[in-house]
Structures are given as structure tokens and as C-alpha cells.
Amino acid sequence: GGVHGLRGCYADNAHGWKVGVVGITTPQSMNSTKPDALEDLKYHDVLETGRQLAEQLRSEVDILIALLHLGLTDTTGITSELFASSVSDYDLIIDGHSHTVLESGKIVNDVLIAQAGEYGKYIGLVDLDIKAGKVTAAAARLIDKAATEAIVPDPETEKAVNKAVADSEQFLNHVLGSSETALYSPRNTVRTAETNLGNLVTDAMREACGTDIAVMIGGALNNEAPAGEITRKTLYSLLTRNETIYVHKIYGEDLLAALDASVSLYPNPMAGFLQVSGLTFSFDPAKEPMHRVDDVKGNG
Secondary structure (H helix, E strand, C coil): CCCCCCEEEEEECCCCCEEEEEEEECCCHHHHCCHHHHHHCCCCCHHHHHHHHHHHHHCCCCEEEEEEECCCCCCCCCCHHHHHHHCCCCCEEECCCCCCECCCCEEECCEEEECECCCCCEEEEEEEEEECCEEEEEEEEEEEHHHHCCCCCCHHHHHHHHHHHHHHHHHHCCEEEEECCCEECCHHHHCCCCCHHHHHHHHHHHHHHCCCCEEEEHHHECCEECCEEEEHHHHHHHECCCCCCCCCCCCHHHHHHHHHHHCCCCCCCCCCCEEEECEEEEECCCCCCCCCEEEEEECC
8 A cells, every 4th residue: 555644754673774764645645535634634745745854864864765655657647656766865665556566676766666566465575785874785576475375373463363353254244235236346447437336336325315416436446246145344345435425516517527537548447437327428538638528418
């Protein structure tokens, strides 16, 4: 993942080196954070803030790490590669957001960018060579999940984990209902096309709120589930976020702009691709972005 915050800190370690960590998250957080929290949050320019915090910490630490949630394919254009190219003084970048598997990292502007995929499939390790209080070399590698199977668990840790799993399973296995059809919403599909899960969730939103239409970003949906019982565990695997539903009156031109924005990157996947209920629309990917959508109809 990365760090949803923006601050600098440093810590001492067993070898006596001082390690500084600066956490920076994507500007997309402005859109994905709940609106009622935005009054207390301010997002500053990523590159400028990265420079400022590096300047503050560099003289206090031996090793300076940028812990980024920017990714290598962010649609805002602010990527970890741009950060490495634009901001000096960092010895290492640990990245997230794009879920990229970097087997041995990536060197940009003489700085190592490390990223370890997604969902705990890999553990990322970075080896640093330090001479006279300065990082002289960095190398990254990944350990996949299969390679960890031979590790003997620490008994106390295993005991604590097993209890946590047992407690959560009792809650998660509670049956909420059932479906006669498999629910389908894989990550890249739901970010480029409508899915039956997208239709189901937006239909439920519209019914619950008594609205004419409902829309939901594809990035809030993921995975698939076979026909049969739906448990809380099923639901949490399909819905990536516990969102609040907001009801608004909007003008048609604003709805059109939202739909156009949602298909602006097509055929590339986009978290903001909208799943919809109560409306239909078509779009022409050959046209310029923000001018692709036409034939929008609400309830026919």
C-alpha cells in the first residue's frame, strides 16, 4: 500500500544509523477520501513537499527514505518515477498504489524504487550498503508467498494469529443472503465495463435512497463470487471500501461531465470508471477525452 498521510520522522536502529522516513500519498486521495473529512485535511504539492521535508531531515539522518503511495501508473501524472526524477536527497523509495511487481526494483535518477505487488503475495527486501554514514548502493528483491511456507512460525505469534482468525471467522461467516448467479467484478473488468456486481450494487443504492439514478466508481468493487450463499466475508471481498452513499440533485451537464471523465482513459482501466443504475449511455473511444459520451438517458 503506502502511507495515507504526509509527514517526516526519524528513528534510531540497532546499528546506530538514523533513518528518516517521509510518507506521501497520491493526490487522488482528494477524490477518494470522504467529503465530510476534507474540511480538516489539506493536500500540498507532492514534489514541493517532498523537497521541503528532505531539506529538513537530511542533516539529521544517515538514511532518508521516501515511503510513497504514488505508483508507477497514476492517472494524475504524479508517479514515483516523477518523484525520483524531480526530488533529490532520498536514498531509497518504497512505493505502492499501482500494485506493481518489481522483482529487483527500478533505478530512476540513481535512486532505487522498490514495490512488492499486492495483497501480501510478496515480501519486499532491500539491502543497503552504507559507508561513512552514506548509502553507497541499494538492491531490492522479492520473496513470494510459496517461499515462506517452509518457515517455522513463532509459537506465540501463531497462537495470537489463530485466535484473531477464529474470532473474525465467526463474524465473517454470517450468511446475509444468496445469489442464483455468480457475481462478477474483476479489478480490470469493472474499471473498463459494466459488471453484474456493479449493476447490483448501484441498483441497491438507488432503491435504498429512492433516487432516479445511482453511480459508483469501479475502483470500489473487486473480485468475484460463485452462486450460492453470500456471507459477510463474500461481501467484504467484493466491496473494497465501506462507503457512505451521498444523495444530491445535479444538473444534466454535470452528470454528462462525470460520465465523460469516467471513460476518459478507455480502453485503459480507471478506478473512476462509473457503474450506473437508472441510466444508459454510449461513448465513442475514438473521440477526444471529455467529448466521448452521447445518448445519455435517465430511466429511458
